[in-house]
Amino acid sequence: MKKSSIVAGSAVLMALGGYGAWCAYKKMNPHGAKELKRDMKNMTRNMEKSIEDMM
Numbered sequence: 001m002k003k004s005s006i007v008a009g010s011a012v013l014m015a016l017g018g019y020g021a022w023c024a025y026k027k028m029n030p031h032g033a034k035e036l037k038r039d040m041k042n043m044t045r046n047m048e049k050s051i052e053d054m055m
Contacts, residue, residue: 026033 022033
């Protein structure tokens with residue numbers, strides 16, 4: 001029980017740290033954040049399409 005709570009707590013802290021870093025980047029460079037978000041959506045869509053094509 002103790003190890004699982006440590007792992008869960010560290011995962012939550014990592015997620016919060018990543019979210020904080022994203023918010024700081026978005027505030028410092030809003031245009032770059034929009035481009036990055038758009039690129040991530042395109043990459044996700046392309047990966048889904050390639051997986052569908054394989055099946």
